[in-house]
Amino acid sequence: MTMNGMRLTYNTAAASWKQGLPVGNGRIGAVLISSAEEETWCLTESTYWSGREERTQTISRGRVDLDRMRELFFQGDYTQGEALAEQLLQAEKRNFGTHLSMCDVRITFEGGEGRVERMLDLENAVYRATVERAGAGRDFELFASHPDGVLAARIGSDHPGGITFVLRLKGRTERFAAWADPEGYIRFSGQAVETMHSDGTCGVRCSGAVKIVADGGIVEAYGDELVVRGANLVWIYIGVATDYSRDDEAWQEEALGAVKQASAKAYSDLLDAHVREYRSLYARVEADFGRTEREALPTDERIRLLGKDGDGGGNDPQLFALFLQYGRYLTISGSRSDSPLPLHLQGLWNDGEANRMAWSCDYHLDVNTQMNYYATEAANLAECHEPLLRYIGKLAEAGRASAADFYGCQGWTAHVFSNAWGFTAPGWYYTWGLNVTGGLWLAMHLRMHYEYGRDETFLREQAYPVLKEAARFFLDYMVVHPEKGWLVTGPSNSPENSFYMRGGDRISHALSMGPTMDQSLVRELFGFCLATAAKLGDEPAFRQRLEEAIALLPPLQIGADGKLQEWLEDYEEAQPDHRHLAHLYGLYPGAEITPDGTPAFSEAARRTLIARKREDGFEDVEFTLALFAASFARLHDGERAYENVAYLISDLCFDNMLTYSKAGIAGAESNIFVADGNYGGAAAIIEMLLQSHAGEIHLLPALPAKWPTGKITGLKAQGNARVDIHWQGGNLAEATILAQSPLRTKLRYRNRIIPLHLEAGESLLIRGCELAEQHQ
The missing domain is CATH 1.50.10.10 (Glycosyltransferase)
Known part of the structure; x- marks a missing residue:
């Protein structure tokens, strides 16, 4: 049996955005939707907002x-x-604006239906997909590079000359244009305009570039399309820049420059640099809440099984560890x-x-x-x-x-x-x-x-x-x-x-x-x-x-x-x-x-x-369930905290594990992705395992029965301390506290509290028996 570890895995194609998987480098983001016939990447950039800066007028005399x-x-x-x-x-809304999607990158392949498998590797922030079809299998890989400031992708085939596709862009705003050139580029420009949250004339402008490099075959430009025929391998690089907070015009060439620099490097070097830099953040924390056979199942199936288990939650503790690390992944990516x-x-x-209703993505x-x-x-x-x-x-x-x-x-x-x-x-x-x-x-x-x-x-x-x-x-x-x-x-x-x-x-x-x-x-x-x-x-x-x-x-x-x-x-x-x-x-x-x-x-x-x-x-919306879970954790009620996190994952997540607000609540016209459930749910899980808000470092304050054995390493406590925790049979096995600044606090486990005084660089390893609850 192959365990999936810290990966979101799927054995079917993505039918829509709600099944696509997110990548990001802190500024450029994309949700990747893979099928046998087409790859669609929904491209965003953090500053692509409609509206403008305005001083709000009031008749108030203060x-x-x-x-x-x-x-x-x-x-x-x-x-x-x-x-x-x-x-x-x-206040009047006027040109308040909203964040907007920029465009969709669409890659259409020859051939018919096939078997699709997709995976988002949280350990390395790399998305991969494979397509198996009669005589024409292919594999796909994409990552959002923070060091090089681009999205980089590789498309391979299981036989020479097996890659043929058309790449085009579709703008998400009214003001958007794209054009291709024979050197393998598509250039594009646009402006974030809409009429729901602003007057349709003001918004941030963008400039971007897509570059295709092929091994074998040919790359041809037709109007706003690039066509690849008979290639062995293909690499794609995407860059975006905007005029947000810019007084000059240099931003208009920044994306093209980033793409040129990235495409001049070996793809493997880009990937290595991306993984090293990403893991310098992600790898600080490791989480293992217990391994079961469910870990080998696709993520969407695990989510559905958790929902069928009711408040018992089933036997998939590592799904909660995955949700925690997904929250950390989304933080680093965004x-x-x-x-x-x-x-x-x-x-x-x-x-x-x-963007299309009274809400605003703000x-x-x-x-x-x-x-x-x-x-x-x-x-x-x-x-x-x-x-x-x-x-x-x-x-x-x-x-x-x-x-x-x-x-x-x-x-x-x-x-x-x-x-x-x-x-x-x-x-x-x-x-x-x-x-x-x-x-x-x-x-x-x-x-x-x-x-x-x-x-x-x-x-x-x-x-x-x-x-x-x-x-x-x-x-x-x-x-x-x-x-x-x-x-x-x-x-x-x-x-x-x-x-x-x-x-x-x-x-x-x-x-x-x-x-x-x-x-x-x-x-x-x-x-x-x-x-x-x-x-x-x-x-x-x-x-x-x-x-x-x-x-x-x-x-x-x-x-x-x-x-x-x-x-x-x-x-x-x-x-x-x-x-x-x-x-x-x-x-x-x-x-x-x-x-x-x-x-x-x-x-x-x-x-x-x-x-x-x-x-x-x-009103069981995503942020409310996260608040319920964290609040019960603060009350040291691990079972109710667990129940609410389980409900958040099973009932308020799309197949891609992104949380949503239900249709009909607060005027929502459909189930709408809202990120705070992912981030807040991750925070609630940490609160169940470590708290440090009350003048003490409290170990396992709300450990639920469903996580009897596990460990989490690399968490931070107030006072600038790193904390590693291992537990077994529902009890603390050992913990290590590393002071990164002089630390004067208390250490607590259950009803046992001891003073904790450490100088910067000093650490304390303590066994569970040393902090065992004293019974009278």
């Missing part, structure tokens, strides 16, 4: 109008308060240290579905963009976090205008959506668009990056300046509640939920003062800034303001139903089955709620999760 709205909310007149917010604080933009709603790829700041990077640090891919961290700095600069224009406040803010140009204004309808802490939520990734890496220069020069200006905004923006005496935000959303006022009419409301998520984020922000200001010796007056504000922040509250309150008041949920769990931020990814530190709030969070999932209309 603080004067903000005070008018707040007075209405404090008086309990939510209807009039929301009407005023609708009038003054809604977000490199030099990527011009971070991962968007669909990572680096794009199926086109979100940066959703009320969980989706954040979740794309939840696993990055713990998965030992800190470099892949850098595009987001730079983007946050850009957002902070743009957000100064929104803070001043809409609220009359200092500092910066951003709301629910953003785009390639750093849009920070409220969304274009108040029911979801006034998530005033969306930018802050994203900015807490700066804190996360520092906590894991302990880079003091990053803290001083990048993280703290941005977070300090966010704190300045909230210090200026927040107001003391006239009855409760608490310092609150508002009017603001609890994304993207609504409520009924108890004892009032049955009209649902979306805006209130001081939603729980806002307060949890502000408390985390103020606490981090206060500690950092003291460490860096920042101005005493600023530190005093933070101390005074922290003392006035509302506490977490438990409602009459025993659940964690989502709003400042104990409102009735208008949609108890809602997909968002924003008010549980303090449980995950925050650290305000822990089973040991805050047992009452932990129990309230547990009741919240269980009650929401029991609702008949529970």
Whole structure:
């Protein structure tokens, strides 16, 4: 029996994008759709956005109008308060734009049907396909090279002169042109234009090149096609460049230059360089959750069998390890240290579905963009976090205008959506668009990056300046509640939920003062800034303001139903089955709620999760299942965490293992690929095996019974420590902690906690028996 290891394998052709397999080099991406008759590569580039940079206009007079709205909310007149917010604080969409697919590369072969096998090798980031047909078998290989900046492919045949095909490009946007030349090139140009999210005239321009090199046979150009006849071997190279953030015209020749340089090298050298560079990131983590006979089956069959097994999950623990490593693969493929933009709603790829409806393939700041990077640090891919961290700095600069224009406040803010140009204004309808802490939520990734890496220069020069200006905004923006005496935000959303006022009419409301998520984020922000200001010796007056504000922040509250309150008041949920769990931020990814530190709030969070999932209309979308899994892991409930990851994989993944949002939810017209389920699911699996958010490194905090024996090596813990874990029979066998910076923390396994003090470079190997649970 041949085990597939860390490979996605299929023994049938891909019928559509939802069965195609993704590759990427951090900027250029493609989804590869192989059949006997045709290869189709759906090409994307991270900066290919419609729209443009625009300052959002508002009629708000800032603080004067903000005070008018707040007075209405404090008086309990939510209807009039929301009407005023609708009038003054809604932004116009205008040329917000969306990320767009660029074009399809189509290679049409001679001959009829045949047997197709496909495989994506996660260990080396190489896609391979074979076609067996009577008298004309062929093999195909493609990778996205980060070192050389191109897609490179090889097509071979099982007999001399057996390769004949036509290659053409089909643009995905209205403005697209391609032309071939006799030297084996197709050149193309285009512009990212559409009319759903912009006016159809503005967008990023692209320039690209496709080069064919053949061993034997002939290559001929016909209009916009290249025709290959009777070749023994064929190599194809693709490059793309855009004018995003460019003031010169040199970008127009960059793709052609990259293709020329790559095609001048030996294909084997390109492949070797690609594999070495990719594995410098990927190979840091190895995962083995237990091997069974199911590992030899095709991936789509394994997914279906997992679904048939119900909540038992069957006997395929290594499928979960594959899902984890797939999440790491997608991170490396979509977000490199030099990527011009971070991962968007669909990572680096794009199926086109979100572009043709009210959705936009953009940066959703009320969980989706954040979740794309939840696993990055713990998965030992800190470099892949850098595009987001730079983007946050850009957002902070743009957000100064929104803070001043809409609220009359200092500092910066951003709301629910953003785009390639750093849009920070409220969304274009108040029911979801006034998530005033969306930018802050994203900015807490700066804190996360520092906590894991302990880079003091990053803290001083990048993280703290941005977070300090966010704190300045909230210090200026927040107001003391006239009855409760608490310092609150508002009017603001609890994304993207609504409520009924108890004892009032049955009209649902979306805006209130001081939603729980806002307060949890502000408390985390103020606490981090206060500690950092003291460490860096920042101005005493600023530190005093933070101390005074922290003392006035509302506490977490438990409602009459025993659940964690989502709003400042104990409102009735208008949609108890809602997909968002924003008010549980303090449980995950925050650290305000822990089973040991805050047992009452932990129990309230547990009741919240269980009650929401029991609702008949529970919105089981990809990011919600990832949040459920990670949240139960934080509650040390491995069985419920496992159940939710299993459901995510079996019921919310296409055959290519990419996660999706179900048709009918949030206006989705079809099952739409959304990348956060892949990234968030990977983060949840790590949370089941290692946690380090509560001042301790916790080993196997939520190990499920279905993974009785296994190991994971190379994970990162906060404090800049590498952690290897082996377990057997459901118990810790041994663990190694390597300190990469001075480490002062605690080490925990079950109910046993010991101090952990290591200098940089020192490691500790500990046997499970040394941390065995003590029974009385």
